[in-house]
Amino acid sequence: MEIQEFDGRYIEYNFSLLQTKIELQEIAVAEQEEIERYDNIIDNLRAIATYNSEASRGRALKARVRFQERLEARRIKAPFVDIKQPTIRFGIENEIEDTFVVNVTNYRVMFDELLLDNVNFEIKSTDKVAIIGPNGTGKTTLLRDIFKNNHASIKIHADVKVAYLSQNQGEVLKDSNTILEEFIEAGFKTYDEVRSYLSNYGFEGEIVNQKIASLSGGEKNMLQLAKVAASKANVLLFDEPTSIWTPIHK
CATH class of the missing domain: 1.20.5 (Single alpha-helices involved in coiled-coils or other helix-helix interfaces)
Structure with a gap:
C-alpha cells in the first residue's frame, strides 16, 4: 500500500x-x-x-x-475511483414550446475598438447554440447582455428565465456570503433544505458555513453549477464551458 x-x-x-x-x-x-x-x-x-x-x-x-x-x-482494469459524484439535474420550471426565446438585432459592441457590429440572430427554445471565436472578440459581453436583458438590440421572450455560468465567478456568487446565505438568497427556504441540496454536489458538513471567498476555484465552479441547476431556468448560458467545467462530466 x-x-x-x-x-x-x-x-x-x-x-x-x-x-x-x-x-x-x-x-x-x-x-x-x-x-x-x-x-x-x-x-x-x-x-x-x-x-x-x-x-x-x-x-x-x-x-x-x-x-x-x-x-x-x-490496460487499466479498474479505472473508476470509488467516490461520490455530484448529482447534477437541470429542472425546468416553465417549459416553452417551440418558439423564439432570444432575438438579437443590429447588436454592436465597441470598447477601444469595434468588436461586433450588425450582429443578428434568433434562438428557438429547442436550439443548442455555440458562439465560437477568438479571445477578445466580444463573446462574453454578448452573453452578459443577453443575461441582463437591458440592451436595446436584445429581446427576450416574456416566459424566459435565463441562468448564466460565468468565467468570472463573482458575477454569479457573492464572495461575502457564506454558502448557506448564498442559497437562502437564491430562494431556498431553510438552511436544512440548502444542506440537503448541496450534499448532492459534495458540499457537506461545516464547509457550508464558510465564506465563498475562501473556496477554491473548482469549488466555486461547482457551487455556480449547483446554483444554476436550482434556478430551474429554461435558457442556460455557459461562458467558456469547456475550460471552466473540465472536471465535471454529466
Missing part, C-alpha cells in the same frame, strides 16, 4: 479524485477502442491465413496477437 499526502481540504481532495476518475475513464475508453481495432485486424489475418499458407502471413498474425496480448496486459 502506498500512502500519499494531499495538501488541502477534504472537498478539494474529492474534486481532485473526480478529475482523476474522469481522466482514467477517458484512457480506458481509448484503450478499449485500440483493443477492438486490433481484434478486427487479427480476425482478418486469421481469415486470410485460412486460405493462404504463406509463412509471412503466419508471422504477421503471430506478431499482431503478441501485440494484442501486451495491450490487454497494460
Whole structure:
C-alpha cells in the first residue's frame, strides 16, 4: 500500500479524485477502442491465413496477437475511483414550446475598438447554440447582455428565465456570503433544505458555513453549477464551458 499526502481540504481532495476518475475513464475508453481495432485486424489475418499458407502471413498474425496480448496486459482494469459524484439535474420550471426565446438585432459592441457590429440572430427554445471565436472578440459581453436583458438590440421572450455560468465567478456568487446565505438568497427556504441540496454536489458538513471567498476555484465552479441547476431556468448560458467545467462530466 502506498500512502500519499494531499495538501488541502477534504472537498478539494474529492474534486481532485473526480478529475482523476474522469481522466482514467477517458484512457480506458481509448484503450478499449485500440483493443477492438486490433481484434478486427487479427480476425482478418486469421481469415486470410485460412486460405493462404504463406509463412509471412503466419508471422504477421503471430506478431499482431503478441501485440494484442501486451495491450490487454497494460490496460487499466479498474479505472473508476470509488467516490461520490455530484448529482447534477437541470429542472425546468416553465417549459416553452417551440418558439423564439432570444432575438438579437443590429447588436454592436465597441470598447477601444469595434468588436461586433450588425450582429443578428434568433434562438428557438429547442436550439443548442455555440458562439465560437477568438479571445477578445466580444463573446462574453454578448452573453452578459443577453443575461441582463437591458440592451436595446436584445429581446427576450416574456416566459424566459435565463441562468448564466460565468468565467468570472463573482458575477454569479457573492464572495461575502457564506454558502448557506448564498442559497437562502437564491430562494431556498431553510438552511436544512440548502444542506440537503448541496450534499448532492459534495458540499457537506461545516464547509457550508464558510465564506465563498475562501473556496477554491473548482469549488466555486461547482457551487455556480449547483446554483444554476436550482434556478430551474429554461435558457442556460455557459461562458467558456469547456475550460471552466473540465472536471465535471454529466
